[in-house]
Amino acid sequence: MDCDKCDREAVMHAAYSGAHLCDAHFCTSVEKRVRRRIRSDALVPSDASPENPQTWVVGLSGGKDSVVLTHILDETFGRDPRIDLVALTIHEGIEGYRDESLDACLELSEALEMRHEVVAYDDEFGVRMDDVVESDPMDMAACAYCGVFRRDLLERYADEFGADKLLTGHNLDDEAQTALMNFLEGDLEQMAKHFDASIGPFAAGDDDLRERPASDRFVPRAKPLRDVPEKEIALYAHLMDLPTHMAECPHASEAYRGEIQELLLELEENHPGTRHSIMAGYEELAALAAQRYRDDGTGADLTDCERCGSTTSGDVCRKCRLLEAL
Numbered sequence: 429m430d431c432d433k434c435d436r437e438a439v440m441h442a443a444y445s446g447a448h449l450c451d452a453h454f455c456t457s458v459e460k461r462v463r464r465r466i467r468s469d470a471l472v473p474s475d476a477s478p479e480n481p482q483t484w485v486v487g488l489s490g491g492k493d494s495v496v497l498t499h500i501l502d503e504t505f506g507r508d509p510r511i512d513l514v515a516l517t518i519h520e521g522i523e524g525y526r527d528e529s530l531d532a533c534l535e536l537s538e539a540l541e542m543r544h545e546v547v548a549y550d551d552e553f554g555v556r557m558d559d560v561v562e563s564d565p566m567d568m569a570a571c572a573y574c575g576v577f578r579r580d581l582l583e584r585y586a587d588e589f590g591a592d593k594l595l596t597g598h599n600l601d602d603e604a605q606t607a608l609m610n611f612l613e614g615d616l617e618q619m620a621k622h623f624d625a626s627i628g629p630f631a632a633g634d635d636d637l638r639e640r641p642a643s644d645r646f647v648p649r650a651k652p653l654r655d656v657p658e659k660e661i662a663l664y665a666h667l668m669d670l671p672t673h674m675a676e677c678p679h680a681s682e683a684y685r686g687e688i689q690e691l692l693l694e695l696e697e698n699h700p701g702t703r704h705s706i707m708a709g710y711e712e713l714a715a716l717a718a719q720r721y722r723d724d725g726t727g728a729d730l731t732d733c734e735r736c737g738s739t740t741s742g743d744v745c746r747k748c749r750l751l752e753a754l
């Protein structure tokens with residue numbers, strides 16, 4: 429099969445769009461989708477300038493998603509004086525997994541000459557995920573602890589580095605899974621939070637009800653890869669010969685998400701375009717839910733954790749309670 433845009437051989441066929449693309453045209457199409465998302469989410473504010481640059485902290489794990497995100501951001505903004513990029517890697521303390529992926533992070537940040545910071549659970553909390561899994565005082569899945577710790581450090585260090593935004597490499601499959609989980613759990617409040625925390629646009633022209641409100645409690649997050657399917661990100665990383673670490677974490681345990689992932693892959697196989705249409709409908713619904721719950725005064729009940737000062741809805745934050753149990 430030939431490429432739709434030139435007479436070279438196609439390396440991929442996207443059933444959801446019918447496109448056949450060669451390596452060069454495929455890579456361009458991935459980059460275009462990421463840049464289009466950056467524009468439509470208005471990630472670069474109109475007042476960003478060389479005198480008043482934005483700092484974007486990029487969560488870099490060494491997996492294909494965050495490596496592709498960091499690479500495309502560098503291609504797009506590496507020489508743009510309005511944007512300062514900082515890569516941030518969280519080291520969870522997982523034997524035979526994180527050290528290898530850290531090598532991929534170092535290789536990439538050195539090649540791009542990008543500032544790169546590494547923060548470890550061990551140094552910050554005095555625990556390693558390998559030990560957490562051993563003791564498991566709350567009888568929970570590994571990811572339930574790990575997610576709380578990671579979010580805490582990403583937030584705290586993004587703030588410390590003066591980040592205006594925290595960017596992560598969630599792809600279309602990740603986001604469609606989250607959307608479907610929120611649908612199936614019937615959790616509109618969670619949809620509202622998802623919208624305001626990471627998928628709502630920063631500016632939406634006349635439709636200002638769609639804009640997410642500024643928060644002085646959290647560094648706003650964004651997901652510029654969320655229009656690109658996971659498989660295409662893997663293919664892009666391969667074709668561009670980017671340093672990535674492909675192994676899976678030995679403690680990966682999000683059972684429900686795994687079920688949803690299988691369901692979505694099967695739906696996509698039989699009905700190409702399902703992931704895109706889920707996200708299109710979900711974003712509309714989440715925007716409406718955000719308006720509804722924002723009006724309810726969501727956010728007013730947040731305070732500072734008594735122990736660590738991070739934002740929480742109780743007296744002591746979840747991270748501090750987990751650390752205490754450990």
Ligand code: SF4
Pocket residue numbers: 520557570571572574575677678679680681
């Ligand atoms: S898969 Fe789970 S335990 Fe492993 S790094 Fe990710 S969140 Fe942590």
Ligand SMILES: [Zn+2]
Pocket residue numbers: 431432433434435436449450451452453
């Ligand atoms: Zn081509």
Ligand SMILES: [Zn+2]
Pocket residue numbers: 733734735736737738744745746747748
């Ligand atoms: Zn706390």
